[in-house]
Amino acid sequence: MSKHALSCKNPLKVHFENANRLYQGSLRPLLEKEHGLSFEEASRLPWADLKRTALRNDDRLIKTLLLAALVPEVESLKNMTPQKLAALNHGTIATPIPGQEAATVLNKFKRWAAAAGQIKIREGAGQTTLAVQLSSVDTEQILAKAEGVDNRRNRITKLKELIFKALGQENEEQLFYTTEFKWRGTPRRASGIKGGLPAAALGAMLLHVLVAGL
Known part of the structure; x- marks a missing residue:
């Protein structure tokens, strides 16, 4: 050629x-x-x-x-x-x-x-x-290096961060939390205890929070 x-x-x-x-x-x-x-x-x-x-x-x-x-x-x-x-x-x-x-x-x-x-x-x-x-960019090598960061534990941590950010909770380390929201036009308040949840449950919770806020 x-x-x-x-x-x-x-x-x-x-x-x-x-x-x-x-x-x-x-x-x-x-x-x-x-x-x-x-x-x-x-x-x-x-x-x-x-x-x-x-x-x-x-x-x-x-x-x-x-x-x-x-x-x-x-x-x-x-x-x-x-x-x-x-x-x-x-x-x-x-x-x-x-x-x-x-x-x-x-x-x-x-x-x-x-x-x-x-x-x-x-x-x-x-x-x-x-x-x-x-x-010129070795994408496979970049992804291989990211395997040490992209793991189940870090994914769950990120999901928690996204959930509590969506709930307006800035202090992710506190055990008890309270959040205010509107349900069918009525102001509501809810309290909860942060505990361990499987990744699937956290993902479903995040989806629900995000959809509810639309």
Whole structure:
């Protein structure tokens, strides 16, 4: 694809530049280090040389996954699994036992993912998928870091805070509280004791308070 064509499509251009930067600055050096052979050195070896072939085949795997990240709408590149990636690179993956190509691909990417955080391996629902993150912001890493904050205890604390704020109670630590409200046009006053409630009950209470105030 020409640079002129890319310049007309800014989002694609940005993705392409991110992909090229990732490949040149991280993934390509990673392959060279693993194989103990630079691409420049490989180019001086015979085409069928075993070292050159091994480096070239792994490079094809990386580039196929990068292509899938660039054009995710292409059906054959959606939800890239080790099996699909092996099939797209048929004949380039050497295994001691036939039929183990997908397992070999997965092991390779697990090894590479440990060195390059942009390579993502998602396991779940009986299927493993491979992906490359091209955006400059690693949202998955941000969410992973938030797991220590987003837990049941903190959620309940936040629900309590929202409930008593909706009730006009500023001192959340006090044991007894009194709140005034209108019920069917008549001023009312209610007192209560703050105690432990399950998250589901707190959520229902918050919803009731908010709806009643509408």
